Amino acid sequence: MTNSARPAAPPTWSALTGKRILDLSRLLPGPYATSLLADLGADVIKIEGPRTGDPLRVAPDLFDALNRNKRSVTLDLRDEDGRDAFLDLVRTADAVVESFRPGVLDGMGLGYATLHEANPRLVLCSLSGYGQTGPYAQKPGHELNFLGLSGFFTVPGRLDGHITRPGVRIGDMAGAMHAALALTAALGADGEGQHVDVSLSESITAWCSLFALPLRNIPDPLDAGLVQGDNDVFTTADGRCLSLATYEDKFWHRFRTELADEFEALNTSAYDRRAARTAARQAVGDLLRGVFQARDFAWWEKRLAELNAPWAPVLTSPGELLADPHTAARQLFTAPSGSAVCPQARFPVTFGAGLDTFRSPAPSLGQHTQELLDEQALTTRQQMYSDQHAST
Numbered sequence: 001m002t003n004s005a006r007p008a009a010p011p012t013w014s015a016l017t018g019k020r021i022l023d024l025s026r027l028l029p030g031p032y033a034t035s036l037l038a039d040l041g042a043d044v045i046k047i048e049g050p051r052t053g054d055p056l057r058v059a060p061d062l063f064d065a066l067n068r069n070k071r072s073v074t075l076d077l078r079d080e081d082g083r084d085a086f087l088d089l090v091r092t093a094d095a096v097v098e099s100f101r102p103g104v105l106d107g108m109g110l111g112y113a114t115l116h117e118a119n120p121r122l123v124l125c126s127l128s129g130y131g132q133t134g135p136y137a138q139k140p141g142h143e144l145n146f147l148g149l150s151g152f153f154t155v156p157g158r159l160d161g162h163i164t165r166p167g168v169r170i171g172d173m174a175g176a177m178h179a180a181l182a183l184t185a186a187l188g189a190d191g192e193g194q195h196v197d198v199s200l201s202e203s204i205t206a207w208c209s210l211f212a213l214p215l216r217n218i219p220d221p222l223d224a225g226l227v228q229g230d231n232d233v234f235t236t237a238d239g240r241c242l243s244l245a246t247y248e249d250k251f252w253h254r255f256r257t258e259l260a261d262e263f264e265a266l267n268t269s270a271y272d273r274r275a276a277r278t279a280a281r282q283a284v285g286d287l288l289r290g291v292f293q294a295r296d297f298a299w300w301e302k303r304l305a306e307l308n309a310p311w312a313p314v315l316t317s318p319g320e321l322l323a324d325p326h327t328a329a330r331q332l333f334t335a336p337s338g339s340a341v342c343p344q345a346r347f348p349v350t351f352g353a354g355l356d357t358f359r360s361p362a363p364s365l366g367q368h369t370q371e372l373l374d375e376q377a378l379t380t381r382q383q384m385y386s387d388q389h390a391s392t
Contacts, residue, residue, distance in 0.1 A: 008356050008359040008360070009359070010041035010042075010043075010069075010359065011040070011041045011351075011353065011354065011355055011356075013351075013353040014040050014041035014355075015184075015187075015188060016037055016040045016041045016042040016184065016187070017040075017041030017042070018041075018043070019037075019041075019042045019043065019094045019095070019187050020042070020043045020045065020092060020093045020094050020095075021034060021037060021038075021042050021043065021044045021045070021093065021094065021095045021096070021097060021183075022045050022047055022086075022089055022090065022093045022095070022096045022097070023044050023045065023046045023047060023070070023096075023097045024047050024077075024096065024097060024098040024099070024100070024105075025097050025098055025099035025127060026054045026055060026056065026099060027054070027055060027056050027099070028056070028062075028066070028169060028172045028173075028176070029099060029127050029172045029173070029175050029176040029179070029200055030097055030098070030099040030127050030176070030179070031046075031054070031056070031066040031067055032066055032172070032173065032176040033097065033125075033127070033175075033176040033177070033179035033180040033183070034046075034070070034097055034180075035065075035066050035067065035068065035069070035070070036176075036177075036180040036347070037180055037183060037184070038068070038069035038070050039068075039069055039346075039347040039355070039357050040347065040355070043071075044069065044070040044071070045070070045071050045072075045073055045089065045093075045368070045372065046067060046070045046071065046072045046073070046363065047073055047074075047075055047077070047086065047089075048072055048073070048074050048075075048365060048366065049074065049075075049076065049077075050074040050075070050076055050366065052365075053072070053074070053365040053366075054067075057365065060341075060342075061341065061342035063362060064342065064344070064361060064362040065342070065344045065345075065362075066362075067362035067363065068344070068357075068358065068359075068360065068361055068362050069357075069358075069359050069360055070362065070363060071363055071367070071368035071371075071372065072363035072364065072365060072366055072367045072368055072369070073089075073366065073368055073369045073372050073373075074365060074366035074369050075369075077108055077110065078108060083108070083109060083110060085373065085376075086110065087110075087114075087115075087118045088376050089372065089376060090115055090118045090119050090122060091118055091119050092376065093119065093122060094121070094122065094123065094187055095122065095123040095124070095125060095183055095186070095187060096115060096122060096123075096124050096125070097125045097127070097179070097183070098124070098125070098126055098127070099126070099127045099128065100126075100128070101128060101129075101138065101140075102126070102128055102131075102132045102133075102137050102138065103138075105126075112124050112195045115193075116193055119193065120192060120193060121190075121191065121192065121193045122193040123183065123186045123187060123193050123194055123195075123196060124193070124194075124195045124196065125179055125182065125183050125186075125196040125198060126195065126196065126197055126198065127175055127176075127179050127198045127200065128197075128198070128199065128200070129141035129142075129145070129146065129199070129200050129201055130199055130200075130201050130202075131197055131198075131199035131201070131202060132195075132197045133197075136201070141200075141201070143169045143170075143171035143172045143200075144165060144171070145201075146171035146172075146175075146200050146201040146204050146205075147165065147170070147171045147204060149201055149205065150171065150201065150204040150205040150207070150208040150209075150212075151205060151208040151209055151211075151212030151213070152171075152204070152208045152212075154208075154212045154215060154221065155208065155211045155212050155215070155221065155226065156221050156222055156226060156227050157226075157227065158227065158232075159222075159227055159229060159232070159281060159282055159285050161221070161222055161227075170204065170207075171200060171201075171204045172200060174200070174203040174204040174206075174207050175198055175199070175200035175201075175203040175204065177203070178198055178203040178206075179196075179198045182196050182198060183196065211226065222281075225278045227281060228247070228277060228278050228281050228284070229277065229280070229281035229282060229283065229284030229285030229286075229287075229288065230244060230245075230246045230247075230252060230271075230277055230284050230285075230288060231244070231245045231246070231247055232244065232285060232288070233314055234288055234289060234292035234293075235289070235292065235293060236292055236293065236295060236296055236297040236299075236300055237293055237294060237295055237296045237297075238296040238297055240296075240297035240313070240314075241313075241314035241316070242292070242297065242300060242301075242304075242311055242312065242313050242314055243311060243312050243313075243314055244288065244292075244304075244309070244310070244311050245310045245311070246309065246310060247274070247310070248274070249272060249273060249274055251309060251310055252271065252272065252277065253272055254307055254308075254309070255307060255309055256268075256271075256272075258307055259291070259303070259307075263291045263294065265287050265290065265291065266287070266291065271284055297313075301313070321333075322343060330350075331346070332345055332346060332348065333345055333346075334346055334357070334358055344357075344358070346358070
């Protein structure tokens with residue numbers, strides 16, 4: 001589909017279809033939150049500055065994935081005419097999403113009080129690093145800062161206890177997911193609008209606290225049992241990696257008994273109980289490293305499949321990700337026509353009623369400005385006509 005083609009219709013079954021969301025956010029968290037809502041049918045209108053728009057436009061592959069199924073309008077919100085046009089759109093909207101630092105929207109004359117006056121049923125969703133209040137509210141921050149405060153680095157993930165920053169921006173994505181969930185809930189309510197305050201730092205902290213807080217009275221976090229020697233990544237003889245997760249005793253017992261004839265080190269019942277494997281995590285890890293290094297990946301692929309073991313290859317390149325037979329069968333990745341350079345993942349839930357994720361590609365800057373302004377002018381004229389006839 002090209003940008004000039006008529007987009008496919010949103011899902012008729014979705015509670016979000018027909019909801020209009022004005023998206024003032026930029027970069028990753030806000031646009032990801034609104035992309036989820038757009039995939040599910042919301043009419044998301046991306047409000048961008050007239051000169052450069054969303055700074056993420058310089059990374060088109062990511063921008064395209066985060067802004068499909070949206071429309072773009074360019075308005076200068078620091079200009080009176082731009083603010084007036086925005087408030088006209090607010091009167092027709094169900095929600096506004098913004099990701100400015102707290103107070104910036106007020107400084108532009110577009111704070112919650114102003115938006116509420118224009119549209120009392122409007123939901124304003126503000127995504128910020130630390131929330132709208134509190135001692136950190138005005139601090140600048142990015143995903144790594146949020147991770148540092150979240151408790152993420154208190155939870156060990158390796159036998160040596162070392163914790164590294166993940167490459168995927170989970171600190172931003174957690175906030176985006178909470179924003180999308182909160183907005184969906186708020187948009188389901190009738191009546192007065194509200195201001196939804198989403199803190200990216202609090203969102204990732206809530207995730208990490210489930211694992212971090214139970215460690216509060218444990219001097220060595222490795223003693224908590226979160227790390228096991230048989231739940232790890234191992235390297236085969238030809239240098240490829242696979243993951244093994246024989247967490248349950250039944251999986252470990254079958255693994256070690258079926259392979260004991262070929263690997264003498266596995267011919268022991270010492271680690272047949274979960275507690276024993278956890279207590280001896282270093283010894284179990286050393287044992288398995290030696291075992292996996294004795295054969296190449298193809299051998300292990302065949303053997304582990306025969307054992308129905310909980311294992312998986314560790315994919316280390318985008319090509320491997322796209323070629324995985326399961327994701328191919330589930331049609332997770334699609335290269336939408338019009339943005340074929342970089343494939344995108346569909347909305348990662350399958351609905352029995354059906355969902356076309358790729359209804360329209362990300363819009364060019366200001367692509368729908370005239371369309372929306374003309375639509376708004378028509379709505380205003382119709383309302384004036386209705387008001388005049390109602391008064392006669």
